[in-house]
Amino acid sequence: MEPFKLEFAIDGEDFHSAGEASSETKKALKKLGIPADTIRRVSICMYEGEMNMVLHANGGAVTVEVGEDAIAIALADSGPGIPDIGAALSEGFSTATNEIRELGFGAGMGLPNMKKYCDEMDIQTELGVGTTVTMKINL
Amino acid sequence: MKLSEIERVLGAKVFCGGDRLDEEALSACGSDLMSDVLAFVKDQAVMLTGLVNQQVVRTAEMMDMKCIVFVRGKAPDESIVNLARGYGLVVMSTEYTMYVACGLLYSNGLGNT
Numbered sequence: 001m002e003p004f005k006l007e008f009a010i011d012g013e014d015f016h017s018a019g020e021a022s023s024e025t026k027k028a029l030k031k032l033g034i035p036a037d038t039i040r041r042v043s044i045c046m047y048e049g050e051m052n053m054v055l056h057a058n059g060g061a062v063t064v065e066v067g068e069d070a071i072a073i074a075l076a077d078s079g080p081g082i083p084d085i086g087a088a089l090s091e092g093f094s095t096a097t098n099e100i101r102e103l104g105f106g107a108g109m110g111l112p113n114m115k116k117y118c119d120e121m122d123i124q125t126e127l128g129v130g131t132t133v134t135m136k137i138n139l
Numbered sequence: 140m141k142l143s144e145i146e147r148v149l150g151a152k153v154f155c156g157g158d159r160l161d162e163e164a165l166s167a168c169g170s171d172l173m174s175d176v177l178a179f180v181k182d183q184a185v186m187l188t189g190l191v192n193q194q195v196v197r198t199a200e201m202m203d204m205k206c207i208v209f210v211r212g213k214a215p216d217e218s219i220v221n222l223a224r225g226y227g228l229v230v231m232s233t234e235y236t237m238y239v240a241c242g243l244l245y246s247n248g249l250g251n252t
């Protein structure tokens with residue numbers, strides 16, 4: 001398969017359009033003929049990551065690369081960073097405000113969920129500088 | 140259970156996807172927490188929820204669902220309905236509470252696996 005790359009800028013101010021990049025990615029992967037269960041995993045991982053960027057980091061940039069044997073997703077933001085990655089990765093941990101909870105998020109399931117559905121995950125973060133989450137889903 | 144049967148059991152009002160009510164749903168889930176839906180739902184084709192916003196529609200789309208039912212008479216606004224229509228989702232609203240709506244569908248044979 002030809003290498004295939006998608007790039008998105010995620011608006012941190014716009015809760016309503018959050019997830020647009022994930023649904024565009026889903027559409028593109030369907031066209032490429034990627035198996036449905038793989039698309040579902042990519043969709044969940046990317047959507048959770050995209051929501052985190054909007055809810056916790058004021059937006060950022062996402063790239064999706066479809067390679068020979070894996071799909072790679074990179075989510076980079078210039079948000080506050082994550083003080084304790086171990087805590088953030090545990091189920092139920094969330095710093096979400098009541099406002100975020102009223103929108104249906106903030107269960108502390110996003111990062112654990114991403115870890116569960118991808119084959120490889122890496123988080124680079126620096127307080128006051130930003131966070132980059134990369135995930136790989138094997139084809 | 141056919142989506143038309145869900146509409147009937149819940150006395151629901153259909154906002155979009157009225158031409159797809161012949162489709163079958165084998166299971167459903169009920170939640171107001173989208174991150175829980177993303178974490179625990181497998182192949183549930185129907186989501187009942189008391190939460191009304193764009194992210195409900197996106198979550199349903201990410202999970203390849205067919206139908207969203209808003210409970211407690213909550214009506215989605217135009218932009219939510221348009222988003223759902225674009226994804227080919229059926230959107231309904233019922234006056235029943237979450238508890239009663241889930242109970243009615245379950246006792247009429249719609250399980251969760």
Ligand SMILES: Nc1ncnc2c1ncn2[C@@H]1O[C@H](COP(=O)(O)OP(=O)(O)OP(=O)(O)O)[C@@H](O)[C@H]1O
Nearest residue numbers: 052056057088094095105106107108109110111174
């Ligand atoms: N990109 C990010 N920048 C800064 N902090 C983040 C970022 N992503 C996650 N976090 C922190 O990690 C915590 C856990 O994230 P996680 O996605 O697991 O849960 P959540 O977003 O709070 O809730 P949910 O994902 O269930 O809606 C967040 O509450 C937040 O404190």
Ligand SMILES: [Mg+2]
Nearest residue numbers: 048052110111
């Ligand atoms: Mg999250």
